[in-house]
Amino acid sequence: MPIHTPQPVLLHKIPLKFVRDKVGGGGKKNVDQSLPLVPFIDFLITLVVFLIMNFSASGELLAQKASITMPSAANTESLEIAPVIAIDDRVITLDGNRVADTQTLAQQTQLERIEGLVQQLEQLKRNWSILHPNDAFAATVVLQADVDTDFRVIKKVMFSTAQAGYVNVAFAVNKIGD
Amino acid sequence: MGGIDSGGGGGGKKSVDQEIPLVPFIDLLFCCIMFLLATAVWNQLARISANQQTPSPNPDAEPQEPDDRVKLILQVQNSGYVLASSAGDNITIPKNGDAYDVEELRAKLQQRREMEPNRRDITVAPEDGVLYQDVVAAMDLVVGEGFPQMNLSDGAGLL
DSSP states (O other): OOOOOOOOOTTTTOOOHHHHHHHTTOSOOOOOOOOOHHHHHHHHHHHHHHHHHTOOTTOOOSOOOTTOOOOEESSOBOOOOOOEEEEOSSEEEETTEEEEEHHHHHHOOSOOOOHHHHHHHHHHHHHHHHHOTTSOOOOEEEEEEOTTOBHHHHHHHHHHHHHTTOOEEEEEEEEOOO | OEEEOOSOOOTTOOOOOEEEOHHHHHHHHHHHHHHHHHTOOOSOEEEEEEEEOOOOSOTTSOOOOOOOSOOEEEEEETTEEEEEETTSOEEEEEOBTTBOOHHHHHHHHHHHHHHOTTOOEEEEEEOTTOBHHHHHHHHHHHHHTTOOEEEEOOSTTOO
16 A cells, blocks of 8 residues: 555545535745733833842842841831941851851850951951041941850850951841831 | 723714723833842841940040939849849849749839829940840830830949
């Protein structure tokens, strides 16, 4: 049995040309399609409005670290640019540079200043006064600590920042509520 | 492409149908979305500010005159809260089980607020061994109850 090219065979034997054309696909079908643009634009506008509502002009001043679970608070203010001291269960860092061990500080009962932290903060203070000679020094540090940190460690860090001239401490928290 | 069809037509009149260029409008929306996505801040971080009550780092600095106003102090101890003042009054709010009794402290702060409506300052003095989250919870409550000028100090030697 010979092999034929597949084609429509229904009503193919009727000896009328317009019938053959019709069943053989000769009658051209309109292939134009209309795209539903209005729901698409509605979706885009909804997306833009949602993103604008979440927009923050100050940007992301503080990166959330995986090793730090920050506490939550409702009565808060906006973050400002300042040196960031991060305290997790292992190390204390200033702008990412390690300055002390958390466990060591937690075990020492005496209130002692953290020399590395004080020196680096004093350096930052000098740099700031050179870069901003006409502006008043804000004397603020951002403290980003884990919820389970002993206040003894916080106290030593705050004591050291005060020794370096940073008397205002901004405690970074997760904002809850409006 | 979108368009406005006024209907009718013919009759020798000029067609008033208009085509609205939707493609540039969609391009604009896409640009907005790309910009907003790139600058989006998903984590809502904020701060609670506090001043420190510590000795001056400069030993040559002149000693400050003692403040004769009555100080209001909230001590966060391992056993609970103590709301006290330098005048001598002292309210102890023990822990409710393992948790601090925040509602009782709120009520006491509101009472204090009614007694001294013009007071804005308070000193929060946590003890060694208190967890940071309990300190922040106390500071959050203090600010929320109308004491925004908050100092943070060492618990020892204040009273």
